[in-house]
Amino acid sequence: MESNEILSLLAEHYKLKGSLIPLAGELDLNYKLTIDNETAFIVKISRDPETISSIAFQEALLRHLKEKEIEGEVPQLIPNLSGTYQKEVFLNGKKAILRVLQWVEGRLWSKTNPILSDLRYGLGNHLGNIAQNLQDFKHPFAQRSFEWNLSECLWVEQHLGLFTATELELVTPFITAFKTHQETYNQLPKSIIHNDANDHNIVVSQALIQPKIIGIIDYGDACYSQTINDLAVACTYGIMDTEDPLAASLPIVKGYHQANELSETAISHLYHLIGMRLVISLTKAAINKKSHPENKYLLVSEKPAWALLHKWWKINSKRAYYSFRKACGFKAHPNLAKFEQWGKANTFSLKTLFPSQKKQDTLHLDLSVSSLWIENEAAFNDLTYFQYKIERLQEANPHKIIAGGYLEPRPLYTSEDYDIQSNEGPISRCVHLGVDFWLPSKTPVHALLDGRVVMALDRKGEKEYGGFVVLEHQIDAMHFYTLYGHLDPESIAAHKVGDALKKDSLIGLLGNKENNGNWAPHLHFQILLDLLDYTEDFPGVQTYQEQDLWADLCPDPNLLFKSEELKPKLKPTTEDIMPFRKKHLGKSLSIQYQEPLQVVRGHGAYLIDQNGQKYLDTVNNVAHVGHEHPSVVKAGQQQMAVLNTNTRYLHPNLNKAAKAIIDTLPKGLEVVHFVNSGSEANELALRMAYTVTGGKEVIASEHGYHGNTNGTIGVSSYKFNGKGGQGKPKDTHLIPMPDAFRGKYRGENTGSLYAQEVHKTIASIQEQQKTLAGFIIEPIISCGGQVPLPNNFLALAYKAVRAAGGLCISDEVQTGCGRMGTHFWGFELYGVSPDIVTIGKPLGNGHPVAAVVCTQEVAQKFANGMEFFNTFGGNPVSCAIASETLNVVKKEKLQENANQVGSYLIQALKALQKDFPILKDVRGHGLFIGIELLSDQQNPLALETSYLANRMKDLGILMSTDGPDHNVLKIKPPMVFSFSQADRLLHGLRKVLKEDFLSVPKTL
């Protein structure tokens, strides 16, 4: 009814005809007018007297920006037939103003997912650009009094009665802070600002990956105010619904500052202004809730706004201020330069800190993620062993103090207290902000300078400081702090906050592991330029992501000591490694992920990069019992230290490993040949088949992969039919991949149809008077896309192959050693037993050891006189490792774990399919799972699969893709994968699957 009236007004005054769709709006009626499905306009009908009086101002503002030709879209007013930009009309008998504006094509920020840092940067930058170009725009209307103008925000005080006591706890501090800082705030530069960059006013490009800011619409709230307020508004909405709003605000601030420079004073107000903008919104919402309970739009942002205010209130305001400074390119702490200058001019001796020590030179101890000295988690958490190693190092270097650690990313902080939730998944606080001095317990620690005690307490608890002292120092009108951790609590008990401590006086004695948080004795010494309102603690490690901020707040203690040894040691970065690798390592080596990953440490189901970022590994079935499993590592280390040689000598390890393997296999499979890789195992299996049968013809599956040697490439259609492949060798015979989901025959009971293909192939080999050597296949075809074989297929196929005199080879390189959960070997899923089994990847838990196991008959016939000699295969070290890997599978019940966690994961993924229809098939057994992504028309979604894997990596979860169409996500984690890790994986998948690139319907 109303739309018809509007349509006729549009025809009358603008000669525009089309269809109208209503849009959300607070006071105006807004519509999208579309003409011939092409051109679009926004139609605004204003009846509110306040808006009407602002129309001329908005008109002038938009024209001003048009003349400036700024980058990005600024919606322009369309002239009506009388050549003006507004028309007084009557709608429903009431006076209103009709305006038509150009439609800014794109989608709204509120409808964009994910919102990542570069988009936030773009928002800040675009807004800064507008602000910069409005500096010289003046208009009398802009001076109006306006409740959304942050500089007038104290009107909210009249409405505090609308809030509950708990709500007031969040609201009041921001009002108080605003009043406290009002004097300097009033003096900040002012200009006309947009003042309403909320998520419904920011237009983003349609690109589903890396979208850009197109423009900001709706200048209805523009006013004359402190320029910084515009940024505060944009931040408020740009960080809504985020895990870490401060981190989310930084790219917005950075982008803004690049376009419109902020002063240090302006930055100092930003934190409180963001809080105050939320307070205005929430006060408005509370008022509106009372007076217009029916208007849902007015309430729409209330819930996330409270959640944000709560999070924002918890953030330390100084920390926010320093973070904003850093984002704008200033030193995070204003006193940093002064402190550095003072540090340069004053050198301190370690003898002052540790007068009982004769030595003052230092020896650097590397405790970084890639350090080999600290060994694995089992070793560094064994404090007796750690202490023993420190003592040995000290004995070897009696004249040096063992020290180091400033800005070192360390793997040592394994308690969950060190993990925090970032906007992209959990991250670890692991970058050390002080220097550690490794000296015996009871070593006295003395003051370097005159100071005043500001903290002295016992921080009890695992991996805590234990006895902990912070001193304040006042130097040249600048004050800073020194922190001493891991002291003996008794030795500091006499200190009281406020006590003066003279230079050279005793602070305390070093603690021992019983009283210092369970660390080997050492002093943690850190400099602080601000206490950030901490009164009983101060972090000694922070995240790599915030390293630059913290380095400015906690400068290098070596500024005081100036020791060459204590200078931060740089480790190779990805940029250091790549050029050499590209030039001097095999050109056909590939690298996983669009942004390559440098991993330097593994533990359990985690891989850790050089900066201490932990990645949950859902890919690596080689690290079968967990990355660097301590008992497997130990078995290898111990044997390596004693003897490693070849199989021409007797050694019990060889028998032990062979027996451990045979014990897991069905009767009959009982002769083992050790080799070094899966490829070598399959190469040997093929040679056995040739020798035993006298034939050369091998049947394999389409899309199979069995290794990188000439012989195995020849039976791997994944390779010879793939990029750079030479095509099928004449003695290889392919059957269609037995894929009941999307193969030649689909659905249940297709096993016999695929077995018929084996029959047909044998018949054709025999027709050519050739002899079948064997049939090689994986129980679940991994490179083919984690494809389980249809029921009954393998039994029928083996029968046919054996009837034709061929041998059956089960390639268990991926599927073996308990991964299937219900069974130890993949072939057992189908109730068959092969003649030859090849075992690779999991057997050595990362160490190159592989094996071929066959029947006595096959072994007998293969031993035709030619010696099988393998320099490395079956060496005592590899055998010790293989035995221990199989032992750990048993001891830690990892097959059962694969069954339980795998079934849970498969069920949960199937449930996920209901919400995300592109997940067309979930399949697998135990911890060997595939998810196939297809469009509604059953077309493979390779780009989407790759997007998913890459975004999961951003969330700290490693996944891989495979399948002939690159549209299958593979899950085959170390078998220690836990239920909670499965939940994290599911949570990540759900988050990414909701993102625009994956959630828009796939109709192709």
Ligand SMILES: Cc1ncc(COP(=O)(O)O)c(C=O)c1O
């Ligand atoms: C099923 C299968 N067989 C054999 C191999 C070859 O093993 P390797 O890389 O240890 O030579 C692989 C390797 O990915 C494989 O997946």
